[in-house]
Amino acid sequence: MSNAAIETVFGSLENYNKGSVEIISGHASHYAFSNIFEVAKKSLPYEKVVVGLNLNYVIETLRAEGQSPWYTAAHDEFAIVMDGEVRVDFLKLDTPLTEGEGTRLAGSVPTGKPMGYVLLKRGHQCLLPVGTAYRFEASRPGVLLQQTIKGPLSVEKWADICFK
């Protein structure tokens, strides 16, 4: 039996290997196939690019680079770091957002109490709780996945990112 070590293959901005869609009948576009590292590589910092859409729910890919604006939402959201290291700072808002769906800008200096911060590495998942504002910070480019609802900051550019 081979003694070769187990290697679990993860992707990164600098090293990903996109798969394929072999069509027998129908259209490749119906599978909306993209690669999040390729998407993040071609995106602006913290551009919230929709890579998954299920009615109004979305998965967004964000290129983490430098400091993001403060964000908030009227519901829970979640972030998973897929590459790099990201710090997330939290504020407990004095007047939390209570209506609407999706991520909103919380303003340049939101009014609230600092709750602390979380340091995320690859594969780490974080709750972005309702009632708070949060801000991402990355000293080198990384990739974030966000689970949320389509909002005013969501960017859809399927034709640019998917197999056709």
Added chain:
Amino acid sequence: MAMLETVADNTALAEDEVQVSEPDAVTGYRAFKLGAFALSRDEYFARITWPAKGQTRSHLIPIDAFLRAMMRDVAWGFFYGWVNFDHVIGTRNYYGRVDLYAGTFNGTLKAAGVNYTENFETPLIMATFKAILRDWTNATFDPFAAPEETGSAFGRKNGDNIEAIERFRIATRRMPGLPDDSPLRNDLPINRQFIDVAQDEPEVHAAEGFEGQLHAFSLFKYLSRSDVTWNPSVTSVCKASLFCPTTEEFILPVFHGNDRVEWFLQLSDEILWDVGDKDDGSPRARITMRAGDICAMPADIRHQGYSTKRSMLLVWENATPNLPQRYESGELKPYPIEF
């Protein structure tokens, strides 16, 4: 399982209604009846029979594949839509009632009129399936494991493996590790094929007065300790949006035809998906997904995945209740995006 926990498990109420034979004198296994279906097993095969065109029709499935498929159907509470054990046998979930069918979603058998479908109250079919799993799973076999991880399903009755088939079902309300929510997996060992996956947890620095209000965990560590294969389990809940990652090895034991669109995001390694027509099974596409790839599974297909190395897959579901009707009526297209 990958659903919101809204349906109470009242299987126990139907246990008395399960139609079961005495153990066979030779093989030691019991046989079961469910409506007009009869189910039995021998040393190698599960045998399912049903009536059509005035004859008894039959179908055999290798018992290891059958038990793996049935394990998923039971653990998932019949899941979303169609759970095809193979190209003939399967179940369709109506969320409270369940169809068991033979050949109904096989183009050739349906056209020949030799197919059969019967609708059951969920507690009855669930109680029967659980009784079959309990009786037919020997001490040597774990139907939740990959083949390299477990022993044989073949041969005459040889003990049981109740522990393996009744693993504690995890329901996550918001995110694992929160107070009053599902636990993390620090007590489970790292799977042999994820031995190189980093085990460090995120650093959480809560300010004074906000202790316990910030929450993060290592999802990849959590997945590296999954003790089952092909079992989507909820790890984050944004209203009806459910992240249901799972670890995959060998073959998805069912060909899943969803009654809604779902999405896959490959978190590590590689999976090949065979995609076929949901109604008649004819092949449509073969999709290769590597780390970082994301794609939709439209609502009019069935899919089955192959994973050589144990891999991490994020299954993303929309648990909104009225979606099947909206897709069936044509209000929603089977694919999620037009561009």
